[in-house]
Amino acid sequence: MRPPPALVRRAVIDPIWPPIATALALCFLLVAVAAALVAPLTRRRRLVRLALLGALYLAMDAALVVCCAALWLRHPRASRRDEARWSRCHEDLLRRALAVLLAASRRLLGFRVEVQEPPDRDQISGRPLLVLARHGGPGDSFALVEMLISRYRRRPTVVLTERLRWDPGMDVLLSRLPSCFVRRGHRDAIAARLTQLASEMDRDDAILLFPEGGNWTPGRHRRAIARLTRAGRPHAAADAASNPNVLPPHPTGVLACLAGRGDLNVAVVAHTGLEDLVGPVSIWRAVPVSQPMMVRWWYEPAAALPRSASRRRDWLRLQWAIVDSWIDARKAARISQGSSARLPAAPAAGEHAVQLSADSLPDALAGPAPEG
Numbered sequence: 001m002r003p004p005p006a007l008v009r010r011a012v013i014d015p016i017w018p019p020i021a022t023a024l025a026l027c028f029l030l031v032a033v034a035a036a037l038v039a040p041l042t043r044r045r046r047l048v049r050l051a052l053l054g055a056l057y058l059a060m061d062a063a064l065v066v067c068c069a070a071l072w073l074r075h076p077r078a079s080r081r082d083e084a085r086w087s088r089c090h091e092d093l094l095r096r097a098l099a100v101l102l103a104a105s106r107r108l109l110g111f112r113v114e115v116q117e118p119p120d121r122d123q124i125s126g127r128p129l130l131v132l133a134r135h136g137g138p139g140d141s142f143a144l145v146e147m148l149i150s151r152y153r154r155r156p157t158v159v160l161t162e163r164l165r166w167d168p169g170m171d172v173l174l175s176r177l178p179s180c181f182v183r184r185g186h187r188d189a190i191a192a193r194l195t196q197l198a199s200e201m202d203r204d205d206a207i208l209l210f211p212e213g214g215n216w217t218p219g220r221h222r223r224a225i226a227r228l229t230r231a232g233r234p235h236a237a238a239d240a241a242s243n244p245n246v247l248p249p250h251p252t253g254v255l256a257c258l259a260g261r262g263d264l265n266v267a268v269v270a271h272t273g274l275e276d277l278v279g280p281v282s283i284w285r286a287v288p289v290s291q292p293m294m295v296r297w298w299y300e301p302a303a304a305l306p307r308s309a310s311r312r313r314d315w316l317r318l319q320w321a322i323v324d325s326w327i328d329a330r331k332a333a334r335i336s337q338g339s340s341a342r343l344p345a346a347p348a349a350g351e352h353a354v355q356l357s358a359d360s361l362p363d364a365l366a367g368p369a370p371e372g
Contacts, residue, residue, distance in 0.1 A: 001163075002162065003163070003165035003166050003171075006175075009165065009168070009172075014065055014069070014168050014172060017062060018062040018065055018066055021058040021059065021061055021062035021168075024058050025054075025055040025056075025058040025059045028051045028054040028055035029051070029055045031047065032047070032051035032055065035048045044288060046284055049108045049109055049287055049288065050109075050284075050287060052104075052108055053104060053105065053108050056101070056104050060100060060101060060169070061169035061170070062169070064093060064097055064169030065168050065169050065172060068093070068173055068176070071086070071090070086176070087155075087176075087177065090177050091149070091155060091177065093173060094145075094149065094174075094177065095146070095150055097169075098142055098146035098150075099150060102143060105139065109287055109288050110290065111139065111293070112292045113143050113293045113295060114292045114294050115147070115295045115296075115297075116295070116296040117296075117297065118297070118298050118299065124265045124267070124299055124301065127203055128263070128265070129205070129206040129207075129265050129266070129299075130209065130254070130258070130261075130264050130266045131148070131206050131207065131208045131269060132210075132266060132267070132269065132319070133208065133210055133268075133269035133271070134212060134216065134269065134271060134323050135212050135213075135215050135216060135247075136216040136246075136271070136275035137216075137273070137274020137276075138215075138274060138277055139274065139293075140215075140271060140293065141158075141160070141208075141210070143295075144269065144295075145158060148206050148208065152206075153204065154204055154206040155178075155202070155204055155205045156205075156208050157179060157201075157206070157207045157208065158174065158179050159179070159180045159194070159207065159208065159210065160174070161181070161182055162181040162183045165181060178197055178200075180193050180197060187252055190252070190256075191252055191253070194207070194209075194253050194256040194260065195259050196260065197257075198256070198257040198258070198259075198260030198261040198264060199260040199261055201261055207257055209254065211250050211251070211253065211254055211320070212247035212248070212250070213250050216245070216275055217278045218278065219278075220247060221240070221244060221247060224240055224247050225240050225241050228240060228248065239317065239321075242321075243320060243324035244324070245275070245323075245328060246323055248317075248320075249316050249317065249319075251316050254312065255309055255313075258312065262302065263302045264302055265299060265300070265301050265302050266299060266305060267299040268299070268319045268323065269296075269297045270295070270296050270297070270322075270326045271293055271294060271295040271296070272293075272294050272327045273291045273293040273330075274293050277289075291334070294330060
């Protein structure tokens with residue numbers, strides 16, 4: 001369902017959302033208290049954990065709307081705003097909101113992120129970056145955006161579905177930051193927007209793009225194969241079937257970003273640990289989660305990327321095949337040897353085989369540290 005026009009969202013939905021969200025948050029808190037009283041000795045306490053997280057999310061979303069309204073009241077006229085300060089204020093809001101949400105997820109659900117990085121990661125510091133990430137499991141996009149902001153000190157431009165405009169807090173906040181809300185059937189407009197965003201990037205900026213276009217689930221994977229088969233693309237359908245852990249990547253956004261910025265380095269992000277959480281039942285059974293979200297990334301410098309559109313499409317398919325193989329290896333390692341199993345090599349800069357460091361904490365995509 002498409003969200004209403006911006007005027008309706010700003011004039012009607014945003015003003016009434018904070019009291020509604022606050023009331024809903026109180027309801028979730030009452031549910032958590034009742035669940036704790038009914039089953040005080042239950043080890044997993046699923047309902048308590050999920051209700052508390054829901055209350056926190058609603059309260060945080062209402063706070064975002066209020067804070068954005070306060071910023072607008074301080075600077076109502078765009079012509080008199082300090083644009084750099086305006087952007088920094090909203091980036092700080094986004095960083096704080098995601099940090100609180102992920103910290104609560106760690107405490108309540110056991111959610112955690114472990115990162116593996118290439119040893120020569122500093123070579124792409126201080127340069128604009130296109131981040132291509134697989135999309136699998138609840139909360140993975142929040143974790144990746146927070147990682148870019150807090151750990152790598154990047155200013156993210158997020159490409160996300162237009163349905164997320166139904167979330168008033170994220171809608172008003174991201175609308176004031178570089179972002180691209182994707183609407184089905186508007187491919188040319190989306191490509192033009194991404195080309196513009198890429199052309200305007202500074203050295204510390206990063207565009208976060210999910211080429212699969214949606215969260216991986218077994219059902220979506222089967223439907224993607226069927227769709228390619230019906231479209232008379234048997235080779236693409238066979239390629240999708242041979243990579244069961246990912247959805248076929250769409251090249252349109254990648255090509256648009258690279259067309260807008262010729263010196264754009266590209267990071268490919270694979271992750272696993274959340275993809276089995278494909279619905280309410282599986283999420284309920286998994287709480288608290290025992291497996292971390294394991295993230296592994298590698299990069300291609302701009303000079304090493306193919307130049308033609310057709311070769312870039314082939315390059316993207318190859319990267320997604322590598323992502324699929326890495327996920328397979330991680331799953332096999334968890335089953336046979338545990339989380340300390342040795343993993344296959346990731347692709348190298350300029351080639352397709354870079355050795356990644358398994359234990360370093362992420363500071364790699366970082367731009368220069370803030371002064372002062």
